[in-house]
Amino acid sequence: MNNDLVMQYSRNGTNFIAMGSQFNFNTPYDTGTAGALDGNASTNRVTGIGGVYTPTTAITNAEYFFCAGRTRTMRPTITALALMI
Secondary structure (H helix, E strand, O other): OOOEEEEEEEOOOOOOEEOOHHHOEEOOOOOOOOOOOOOOOHHHOOOOOOOOOOOOOOOOOOOOOEEEEEEOOOOOOOOOOOOOO
16 A cells, blocks of 8 residues: 655644655555565665755744644555654
């Protein structure tokens, strides 16, 4: 099953804004036997995602902000994913 995450940020934890397609994640394996994958194995990793994101309004010193990886489909059968940010 394909899973994808859209990275979003928020200044208040309620209203999230997508950070752009360069921050989106798509699972490297969409089929196969269910089970854990070794995240340290290079074939199970996706690298080169992200970049520099500049919010339209600057985040000031000591201001809180939130980041979230949200599924694009919001289906109830999403498999577990681990992210390192």
